[in-house]
Every structure is written in structure tokens, then in C-alpha cells.
Amino acid sequence: MSAPTRHEHRLGEGLAGRTDTVSGTCGPSAPAGPGVHVGAVIEEARATHRAVGKTFWLASRMLPRVIRDDVHLLYLVLRTLDDAVDDAWPDATGVVGAVEDWAHGGAPTSREASIFDHLAARYPIDPAVVADFCAGMRDDLTPRVLVDEDAVDEYCYRVAGTVGVLMTALLGADDVDAARRPAIALGQAMQRTNILRDIDEDLANGRLYLAADTVDAFGSVAPGRRADLLRDQIARADALYDEGLAGLHHLRSGRRAIAAAGAMYRQILRQLEREGLGEQPGRAVVSLPRKVGAAVRVQRGLSDRAAARGRRPVARS
Numbered sequence: 001m002s003a004p005t006r007h008e009h010r011l012g013e014g015l016a017g018r019t020d021t022v023s024g025t026c027g028p029s030a031p032a033g034p035g036v037h038v039g040a041v042i043e044e045a046r047a048t049h050r051a052v053g054k055t056f057w058l059a060s061r062m063l064p065r066v067i068r069d070d071v072h073l074l075y076l077v078l079r080t081l082d083d084a085v086d087d088a089w090p091d092a093t094g095v096v097g098a099v100e101d102w103a104h105g106g107a108p109t110s111r112e113a114s115i116f117d118h119l120a121a122r123y124p125i126d127p128a129v130v131a132d133f134c135a136g137m138r139d140d141l142t143p144r145v146l147v148d149e150d151a152v153d154e155y156c157y158r159v160a161g162t163v164g165v166l167m168t169a170l171l172g173a174d175d176v177d178a179a180r181r182p183a184i185a186l187g188q189a190m191q192r193t194n195i196l197r198d199i200d201e202d203l204a205n206g207r208l209y210l211a212a213d214t215v216d217a218f219g220s221v222a223p224g225r226r227a228d229l230l231r232d233q234i235a236r237a238d239a240l241y242d243e244g245l246a247g248l249h250h251l252r253s254g255r256r257a258i259a260a261a262g263a264m265y266r267q268i269l270r271q272l273e274r275e276g277l278g279e280q281p282g283r284a285v286v287s288l289p290r291k292v293g294a295a296v297r298v299q300r301g302l303s304d305r306a307a308a309r310g311r312r313p314v315a316r317s
Contacts, residue, residue, distance in 0.1 A: 045076035059261035160191035172252030182247020189240035
């Protein structure tokens with residue numbers, strides 16, 4: 001559902017193999033217990049990111065090695081909360097609630113809250129942003145009608161714009177305030193892309209994440225009758241991609257990785273266009289060569305812009 005989808009602190013050679021512990025349990029929904037070795041959790045985080053977040057995993061290979069494992073940890077936590085909600089875990093409310101309690105100043109009582117506590121000791125993570133993400137998860141626990149585009153933007157901020165802000169905390173920024181809005185915009189763009197890709201799947205599950213007044217204006221979300229609606233929504237998403245990618249120069253590290261992730265994910269919009277703007281039901285799938293081509297093109301653009309600013313291109317690690 002969400003894209004899982006952030007001041008630069010050097011962490012030596014990363015966290016793999018360290019003896020640090022994360023308090024909580026090995027299971028996302030079990031009661032709090034003895035500490036968990038970070039190294040063990042990282043192995044799971046890497047595997048989860050590789051298996052589930054394929055586009056973001058590809059982009060993460062371009063991140064500096066010293067923060068790559070922390071990005072995997074962040075992805076693991078956000079993915080766990082997202083899965084708890086989307087897959088209707090019996091204890092989904094408790095999984096989300098434990099992280100909310102930590103965000104509001106409580107001690108960590110779950111693995112997910114403990115990982116956030118671990119990351120917050122190393123990076124300037126704003127607990128209020130974590131609370132906003134949890135609010136987005138609660139939106140999905142009790143789905144509501146998104147009446148207008150402002151409501152869609154708010155939802156997309158909660159479940160994905162927050163991820164952009166959290167990633168900015170890990171990657172670092174020369175001006176945190178200036179970097180915030182582009183980070184949010186890129187997350188919102190990716191979530192709007194998810195919404196358009198998953199229209200039929202969401203409808204089958206009794207959900208719709210498009211603005212009700214926009215759907216009313218265009219008449220239908222049915223296959224073969226939604227081309228104008230998708231054209232309007234793709235333009236909104238593209239505008240957010242432009243806004244988000246234009247702010248990457250504020251990041252201290254990871255610019256190439258984030259640019260690649262945005263460019264590859266944006267290809268879903270182009271695939272929707274290639275397939276006739278919802279002429280047939282189903283999910284748009286972008287081939288690996290198209291993803292790689294988009295990532296290569298955006299890297300060239302970054303190098304050109306860096307040269308125009310008179311600064312050296314960003315190193316990959």
C-alpha cells in the first residue's frame with residue numbers, strides 16, 4: 001500500500017555484526033521481552049526489503065554503505081505496520097498502537113517501537129512524523145471516504161509523505177526545512193501512483209482511494225471508462241514527482257538512490273498510459289529493463305544539474 005516509502009551521521013561500518021540490542025521481541029505482535037541483537041534483525045530487514053520492495057531494494061543499492069542497513073531497518077518497521085493493517089492481523093491495532101505510544105513519549109514495548117528507538121538515537125527522527133504515519137495506518141484500519149483531493153493529499157502524506165521525511169532524517173539535509181516539502185511531495189507522488197496502479201484490487205476489497213468528488217466529475221472508475229479520470233490523476237502525480245525530485249539537491253547523501261527510486265516508480269504512470277489508461281482491468285507492471293532505463297536517465301540528469309551548479313557529481317557511497 002504505502003510507498004514504503006528520509007542530517008547525516010556516520011555509523012562506522014554500519015550495524016551488521018554489532019552487539020547492539022533492540023529491546024522488544026522477535027515477533028511484531030508478541031509482548032515485550034528481552035533485547036534482540038541488531039545484527040539478527042538486520043538480516044530479516046535485508047531479506048524483507050529484497051523480497052517485497054523490489055524497486056526500492058534496487059535503488060537502495062546506491063545508498064552509502066554506512067546508512068544502508070538503517071534504511072533496511074526503517075523499511076522493515078514500516079512494512080510490518082503496513083502488512084498488519086492490509087492483511088488484517090488480529091492484533092493490528094496493538095501493533096500500530098505500540099509505535100504510537102513510543103511516538104508520544106512512551107518506552108518501546110514492541111520490536112517495531114524498539115527499532116524506531118534505536119534509529120532515533122542515531123538520527124534526528126521526529127516522533128510526530130512517526131505518529132502521523134500511524135494515523136495513516138489507522139485510516140486503513142477504518143477506511144473512510146476521501147471526499148476531495150485535499151483529503152487524498154492528507155492520506156498520501158500520512159502513509160507515504162511521512163516516509164520521505166523519515167528518509168531525509170537518515171540521509172541528511174543541508175536545510176531540513178527546505179527539504180521537508182519536496183520529501184513529502186515525492187512520497188505523495190508514489191502513493192498516488194500506488195492508488196492508480198491498484199484501483200481494481202482495492203475495489204475488489206471494498207476500498208477506493210480516489211477523491212469522491214473527482215470520481216463524480218469524471219463519471220466512472222470502471223475499466224474502459226476511466227481514461228479521462230486517469231489522465232487527470234496522472235497529471236497530479238507527475239506534478240508531485242517534479243516537485244519532489246527538484247528538491248533532491250538538499251540531501252547530503254543518497255541523491256542518486258532517491259532519484260532512481262522516483263524515476264523507476266514513476267514508470268508505473270507511463271505503463272498505465274501505454275496500456276490505454278485503464279482500458280482493461282488489472283495492475284500495471286513495469287519491466288525491469290524499463291525500470292533500469294529510467295534510473296540511468298535520471299542519473300545523467302543529476303550529473304548535468306550538478307555540473308551546472310559547479311559541484312562534483314554525487315558519489316554512490
